[in-house]
Amino acid sequence: MAEQDNRYRERLLESGLKVTRQRLALLAAISQSETPLTAEELFMRLRRDFATLSLSTVYRALDTLCEKKMVSRSVLMDGGRAMFEIAPETHGHNLICTVCHKIVPIQGCPLRDYEDSLARSTGYVISGHKLEVYGVCPQCQSKSHAV
Amino acid sequence: MAEQDNRYRERLLESGLKVTRQRLALLAAISQSETPLTAEELFMRLRRDFATLSLSTVYRALDTLCEKKMVSRSVLMDGGRAMFEIAPETHGHNLICTVCHKIVPIQGCPLRDYEDSLARSTGYVISGHKLEVYGVCPQCQSKSHAV
């Protein structure tokens, strides 16, 4: 825990950012969650032991951390609010259950080769992509059978 | 034009929706655009020859038409506002220029086989996905060279 804390401390400094309690707490909270969280969710979690924290600080810190690639932002199907997760070192995507909204990472990305062929066929210089896959997880499948 | 109008008329009726001027105008406007449009953009286009139209009608009609699969909604990278396009009969995705924000459709989808293998490896029943690819279009590439 303290080691991880120090890793974040270093990365903040490397990025030219100041090490603040709120940023460290944010990074700790995001990294402790297995699924991406909304700004509001993070705010509520941190509020427990950080009474004076402000929601706009959460938004500002998330913006900054996204710029520095320490955190990444994804968008859910409904289009409502943004979700945040620790930027994974290996590029990948999420698989989202449309029933319970559980989010699990998919390891690997099926689009590397595709991007190359797309670049060739369109003349675009491809810079990236956003992919989310939707489905029903095994647990929710068995629940619906049980009814 | 009148033929297309009639096709939409039918599809509305089939879906159990009433055929209204505003819905027909909306469908016409969306189908006449080569790129997806925001609700606001549609509103402004329709306002030209439809002075009393209300923005909330546009939102409501778009919601309804998305439910009935006549229109589809996509999300831009920045996460701001939703964009709408006529639901394509063949599943495909968009390629978005990060400089001029031009949006062009990509024919074909690289993920069909991938979804099958993902279903096998995860136990999920895959229902769909959202994919957007980002890059710089040939025009914007040459413009930046020119500088």
Add this chain to the structure above:
DNA sequence: GTCTTTGCAAATCATTTGCATGGAA
């Protein structure tokens, strides 16, 4: 005539911004 759809205005939700204070380097 009945039930849906619309227009308008007000409400809501997520996110952003201005500004003075507080805190890290």
Add this chain to the structure above:
DNA sequence: TTCCATGCAAATGATTTGCAAAGAC
């Protein structure tokens, strides 16, 4: 000490909702 970061409150932007009037079937 010098800026960057934070807290608070107010602003913004996109989208939604309540309600009465208008329109489609």
